[in-house]
Amino acid sequence: MLIAGGGSAGHVQPALAVADAIMAAEPTATVICLGTERGLETTLVPDRGYRLELIPEVKFTRQANLDVLRIPGRLRRTVKAARAVIKSENIDVVVGFGGYVALPAYLAARRRVPVVVHEANARAGIANKIGARFATVVAAAVPDTGLAGARVVGNPVRRSLRELDRPALRAQAREYFGLDPDAPTLVVVGGSLGAVKFNQIFASVADRLAAAGVGVLHVHGKGKPVDLPPAPPGRPPYVAVPYVDRMDLAYAAGDLMVARSGAMTVAEIGAVRVPVVYVPLAFGNGEQRLNALPQVQSGAARLIDEEALTGEAVLDTIVPLVKDPQALTAMSEAAAGSETAHADEVLARIALAAARRRRG
Template sequence: MVRKSDPDARISFLATSAGIENQLVPPRGYDLLTVPKAAIPRGISKDLLLLPLNLMRAVSVTRRKIAGADVIVGFGGYLAGTAYIAAKLSRIPIIVHEANAKAGLANRLGSFLTDDVALCEQTLGIGKGVVIGLPMREALLTWAHRIRTDPIESRTQARRALGIEPEKQTLVVMGGSQGSLRINDAIAKALDQILANDIQVVHAVGGRNVLPTKRPGYFPTAYLNQVELAYAAADLLIARSGAATCQETLAFGLPAIFVPLPHGNGEQELNAAPLVKVGAGVIIRDELLDGETLGQTSIEILKDEERLGRMRQASAQLARLDAAQELAGMVIRVTDGRA
């Protein structure tokens, strides 16, 4: 979106030398600047004693890498915290975007260093900011608009593109980029019951997990390379409730069963809470997840067309589809102010 307004804009990404960004960013035509990570240890250890030294080194390297930048945009995580400090010391403007319902340490720090804060929703840990939603890739937005304009035809086209039955009710199951052993185990135990109800299942198990055997109506895959097709094809989603997943289901008006990851600072359950409150989704807590519960809940929702319709409507009404434009507008305003 920034380049649409300024084709000459130079956009660079910060990453560690071992980050997955090394494979994803350069092929898309963006510069990648590698910097060291200064992670905060969870407990008392040697790493905790070395933290001040590691942080000073990371900030120093980052300051050199970002020299000449007009703005730093951060989305949280250890590197963002380092970048915020480096930018502040270098007098470079900062924009913070917080996707989760409960902010992490880095973005809480960043929000004290700038007045330019964007949120997906009102967020615990950050007392200011404008709610814009989550910036999404063009492919996601394209399919989201198609589903909203012509849901039946778009759903059929997406299913054909995935190589599954175009007219059959579809359950999509995923557990994030690495998959979820807990969800995988539960869906394996529920699969016979789900398939017996004339529901087909697209299941992203995660690249590190064993790929189950394909069978009629069951389509396992390591990873959904075009997740927008899966969202468009689905009548119901089973997933963890990371910030991106929650916001993307809203964009597609997609009913969901969320199984919040029980670790971290509790942000996943908080992410799903607004969707559950309006009836767009339901939560099964990780400790209560089993095959019987997951299978029964999925079938009850999918076989109740009125409930499905209400969930779709509630989900679509919460969606914000212009977050990318909003964030790009913030970037342009800040950079224009430095010109």
């Protein structure tokens, strides 16, 4: 089985969730992951015990410049590299999750081995639109992604998160991160790569958050540090970290999250039922806002547009919410109806069936 999902955690984590489900269903299977040397998969995949094969990265651009002219040649080289992996490893099926790694894997597998495509977002990206044209099975997290005939299965969330007992882990989680054990606590996550806007806004009111008695765990992204004032004595700490490899503890530590609304972030938050304020990424094709809307409409989440996220908005809207236990309980209860289905197990069964058919 060749799993193609690289770049950001939003591509890697669902790929690994499906890899885990494949191995749970068929322990004799061999799972190999495909990635590039600059993606988060170089850390996340080996940490989960899977082999990683690297191919050259090809990024697509809509800008009219010389890089556009170089894309066909680069794509041919990276498809050739993916095809070499498929041939040398005797791959029976390619399972792709979109992004820069998936497209060359789809093209390399075409007319050679079955392809299973999964679209996580409310609007499909270019890689999955191309792969879906010749895929054996097309799956999607939600209806109306733009992929004709897609089977709606939800987004793959690993079992350890689906079964997470946040209240039972809260004390351990806050000790792990060095947070106040009793203070209302915000967890701020700008995606796996961080968000400069989050970093600027929350750091600008760090002292006022402390004065309000609110603790903060802020995941600011590698290479995107935050500039914090000196911590006032006797106040809940503001803990800033570049990356978290124990998201289970981050979810358990917080009373309320502030997050982007990438597809996998939304899926995980829905599965663990954390109250959340989403701030969708302002550019792109609008899929982040669409990703968040079902939870917002159910009452499990609230939404602030990026241009409305200011220091005053944090103090006037987010701080009162994190200090309101009744409102938070209502949001968590509303999230119970939006839990992600067992998409990891569904996709694992689909991939194994495709592989078995190929083997006859």
